[in-house]
Structure formats: structure tokens, C-alpha cells
Amino acid sequence: MNIIRTKDYEDMSRKAASIISAQVILKPDCVLGLATGSTPLGTYEQLVEGFNRGDLDFSRVTTVNLDEYCGLPEENEQSYHYFMRQNLFRHINIPEDHTFVPDGMEADSALACQAHEDIIRKLGGIDIQLLGLGNNGHIGFNEPGPVFEKETHPVDLTESTIRANARFFERIEQVPTRAYTMGIKTIMQARRILIIVSGSGKADIVARAFWGPVTPQVPASILQLHPDVTLVADEEALAQVLPLHCYSFSPAALNHLPLQA
Numbered sequence: 001m002n003i004i005r006t007k008d009y010e011d012m013s014r015k016a017a018s019i020i021s022a023q024v025i026l027k028p029d030c031v032l033g034l035a036t037g038s039t040p041l042g043t044y045e046q047l048v049e050g051f052n053r054g055d056l057d058f059s060r061v062t063t064v065n066l067d068e069y070c071g072l073p074e075e076n077e078q079s080y081h082y083f084m085r086q087n088l089f090r091h092i093n094i095p096e097d098h099t100f101v102p103d104g105m106e107a108d109s110a111l112a113c114q115a116h117e118d119i120i121r122k123l124g125g126i127d128i129q130l131l132g133l134g135n136n137g138h139i140g141f142n143e144p145g146p147v148f149e150k151e152t153h154p155v156d157l158t159e160s161t162i163r164a165n166a167r168f169f170e171r172i173e174q175v176p177t178r179a180y181t182m183g184i185k186t187i188m189q190a191r192r193i194l195i196i197v198s199g200s201g202k203a204d205i206v207a208r209a210f211w212g213p214v215t216p217q218v219p220a221s222i223l224q225l226h227p228d229v230t231l232v233a234d235e236e237a238l239a240q241v242l243p244l245h246c247y248s249f250s251p252a253a254l255n256h257l258p259l260q261a
């Protein structure tokens with residue numbers, strides 16, 4: 001795992017955007033796995049700036065998103081479709097039909113989830129997957145549980161995630177309680193993973209996820225076993241771990257991971 005320690009949120013966003021930009025420049029028809037939440041906003045702003053400067057061309061890029069709430073139409077301001085359009089897609093030259101977010105309005109969850117998996121497979125997999133980190137260690141909407149869920153699947157959101165995401169809604173009752181999310185296997189199959197974390201509120205979960213045991217109780221901990229992960233985190237988020245500027249380590253692969261049957 002490569003760990004890049006940044007001064008602050010802006011520095012984290014610039015470095016994360018530089019890594020994604022390099023991917024787009026090196027492979028103009030790459031597949032980007034994208035995330036929502038407040039953490040990637042600065043990264044998306046930087047990508048838009050790169051596009052406006054003429055450094056980045058997204059015309060051949062395809063994107064697949066990690067997750068979507070169930071029951072929110074695309075036009076709903078809280079849907080992840082809307083988030084992606086507002087914060088990235090409408091500012092760059094990516095064709096709309098190159099952008100894929102799970103269909104949260106499809107009531108048949110098996111159909112919606114299989115469709116998302118099929119898209120990723122047909123695209124030949126994800127070149128780089130951007131991730132944020134939930135307060136309880138979730139990635140996408142893979143919540144802590146007894147097993148690592150493998151593929152795109154429906155989830156009932158935990159109380160803590162509903163509370164954390166309530167800040168984007170007027171009332172907590174408006175926060176959907178269900179979502180479709182890429183599974184851990186889907187995420188782990190990405191060729192590269194870029195996880196970004198900022199702020200002292202995440203310091204404890206960063207330490208548990210990347211310096212603690214690999215366990216489905218902290219879903220992000222599985223990333224320790226991916227061969228090409230870069231964690232870009234600011235000083236506050238790394239406050240509980242080694243005070244080095246930039247380093248990498250490869251934890252020994254662990255046996256007996258409780259994967260879903």
C-alpha cells in the first residue's frame with residue numbers, strides 16, 4: 001500500500017486528482033471508478049480545472065460509480081446520479097452514455113445489481129477506483145458485517161451511515177435506508193485503488209482500517225490485501241499512525257478471510 005501524507009484537504013485533493021489525471025493521460029479510454037460523499041469534491045474540482053486548462057480529455061473515458069440510493073430519481077438533488085452530474089460530468093467533455101451509476105429506481109434489486117456488474121465486465125474492468133472512507137469503515141455502501149459481500153448488491157444502511165449522510169438532507173427521515181453498492185469483490189478487482197481521507201474525524205477509522213486486522217467489521221481493511229492501493233490522506237486523518245511523509249508497505253496476505261459463500 002502506498003501512503004501519501006498531505007498537508008490538508010486541498011493538498012489531498014490536488015494529489016488525488018494528479019493520480020487520476022495521469023491515468024486519463026496515459027490511457028485516454030480508461031475506465032474510472034468514481035465515488036460520492038464530501039471527500040471527493042475537491043478532487044473533482046481539480047479534475048474540472050485540469051479539463052478547463054486543456055490538460056485532460058474525457059471524451060473516451062468511461063466512468064462507473066460505486067453506489068446509489070434506492071428510490072431516489074436521477075433528478076433528486078440527493079441522488080448520486082445528480083451529485084455526479086453537478087460536481088463532475090456537466091463540467092467536462094465526457095459523453096453522457098459513458099457514465100454509469102447503479103439504477104436505484106429499479107425495484108428489482110437482482111436486476112439492477114446484475115446490470116451494474118455486467119457493465120463493469122463488458123468494459124473490461126476498472127482501471128482505477130476512487131474511494132472515500134465511511135466513519136464506520138465502509139467503502140461504497142459496504143457496511144460492517146459478518147462477511148465481505150462480493151458483488152454489486154442491495155444494502156440496508158446502518159444507523160451510523162444514515163446519521164452521517166443526514167447532513168445532506170433537510171430531515172433525517174428523508175435519508176433513504178437502502179442502496180445498491182458495488183461489492184468488495186467488485187472493488188478489489190479494480191486494477192488500482194485510490195482511497196482519499198481527510199480530517200481528524202476519520203483518524204481512528206484510518207488506523208483501524210489500514211493498521212488493524214483485516215475484518216469484515218471494518219470493510220476498508222480488505223484493501224490491505226490489494227496489490228495496488230494508494231491512500232492519500234491528510235495529516236489530521238493520519239494523526240494516529242506513523243508520522244512519516246510518504247511510505248509503502250505490503251502486509252502479509254491473511255488466510256481464512258470470511259468471504260460470502
Ligand code: GLP
Binds near residue numbers: 066131132134139140
Ligand atoms: C457515503 C458514500 C461513500 C463515502 C462515504 C463517506 O456513505 N456511499 O462512498 O465514501 O459516504 O463520505 P464522506 O466523504 O462525506 O465522509
